[in-house]
Amino acid sequence: MADFDIKEISALKLKLRIIEKATLAGWIVVILGLYYDWDTIPGLTIVTIIILYIIKGRFRKQLKQKEYLAKIVEERTIELRIQRDQVLNESKKLSDALDALAKAQDELVRKEKLATVGQLTQGLVDRILNPINYINNFAGLSANLIKDLKANITEEQAVMSKENYADSIEILDMINSNLQKINEHGCNTVRIVKAMEELLKDRNGNATSTDICELCKVNVDVIRKAFKEEIESKQIQIDILCPAEPAMAEIDIEQMNKVMLSLLKNSIYALLKKLQKEEFSPVITIQVEKRLNGTIYISIRDNGIGIEDNIKNKIFEPFFTTKPTAEAAGVGLYLCREVILNHHGSIIVKSEKDNFTEFMISIPIYQKSNNE
Incomplete structure (x- = not known):
């Protein structure tokens, strides 16, 4: 009224x-x-x-x-x-429906891109991998032949002139060095092709109710064994902060293990790179929280070299890496994001150059079926 x-x-x-x-x-x-x-x-x-x-x-x-x-x-x-x-x-x-439609469209575009990459890659993997394997194998065989030839020339040193012997040894050393480079680049190419092959794998496995804290602890143990010498010599501290009660979530255990290992390896790499420049106390902190909105929050933070601002938006792109080609193919973070997205979750990064890097993952406790 x-x-x-x-x-x-x-x-x-x-x-x-x-x-x-x-x-x-x-x-x-x-x-x-x-x-x-x-x-x-x-x-x-x-x-x-x-x-x-x-x-x-x-x-x-x-x-x-x-x-x-x-x-x-x-x-x-x-x-x-x-x-x-x-x-x-x-x-x-209507707004919720539009949001759901937008998410569905983004998911569809993502899967179409992945399918396109898969179609292009599938035809290239075998055609590239087989010749590269031949190149690597024959480079190794040729290096062994060079070694035998060098031994034969050494045996005939007495009947050869000093200059001719020195030139022959120098040429053989150059050929051997070239073969080593061929083999090195061939192995790098194989690593990249294998990474391309990894993109084709189906990452939609069976979801199993799992304690995320236990999963983190298992992967930390794996990292401790894999980098035992570096962790002990550099006194790298790895802390895990978990809630009192189990943080259960439905996940593909195998795929989430790959995510955790990839992120932890990146943290170790960042700490070791920073230790080459300065002395500090290297720490990796893993935090798990059970949120009220029905999600599990996972944070992996290190105080390593950090990420430059101008490449933050590129780190999840396939084949992008700041590491040397011999050390990485550039698909680790891309695959991490794909796995998290397949779990209907999200992964974002916060970082400051020469200060810290933190990857924050959020996944729902319950996974929707394909029919929902």
Whole structure:
């Protein structure tokens, strides 16, 4: 009900109460006038009372009209509020539907890109891998032949001139060095092709309810064994912060193990690179939280070399790496993101150059089926 309606109705009710009191007072004056014989006073008072009754009738009529209109306005207002709430609900449903559609479209585009990469890669892997294997094998065989030839020339050193012997040994050393480079680059190529082959693998495995804290501990143990010498000599500290209760989530254990190992290896690499430049206390911190929104939060943070701002948006791209080609193919973080996305989760990175890097993963506790 509008404020002006309430004020007008209240004013009319107040006027009616005043008229009723004035009418009552008038009848008292009439009675007293008749009793004491006040001449014209009772007659004038009766006329006044009649006028008051007429005014009272008009006010009552106005009050009924105002109350009726106020009731209609209030009912209409309630209807409008209900309609507004319905519109807001429908608008929210539409907004949620649009968000879901956008996510579905992003997921579809991502899978189409992956499928395109797969189609292109599938035809190249075998055609590249087999010749490279031949190159590597024959480079190794040729290096062994060079070694045998060098031994034969050494045996014939007595019948050769000093200059001819030195030239022959130098040429053989150059050929051997070239073969080593061929083999090195061949192995790097094989590593890249194997990484391309890894992109083709199906990462939609069976989800199993797993304690994420236990999964982190298992992978830390693997890292401790794989980098035992570096961790002990450089006194690298690895901390795991877990909630008191198990942090259970439905995950593909094999794929999530690959994610954890890849991120932990990157952290070790970042710490060792920074230790080459300065002395500090290297620390890796793994934190697991069970959030109220039905997700598990995983943070992997190190105080290593960090990531430059101009490449942060590239680190999840396939075949992008800041490491030498001999050390990495550049698909680790890309595959990590694909695995997390396949779990309907998210992975983001925060980093400051020469200060820290933190990968933050969020995955739902329960995985939706393909039909949902």
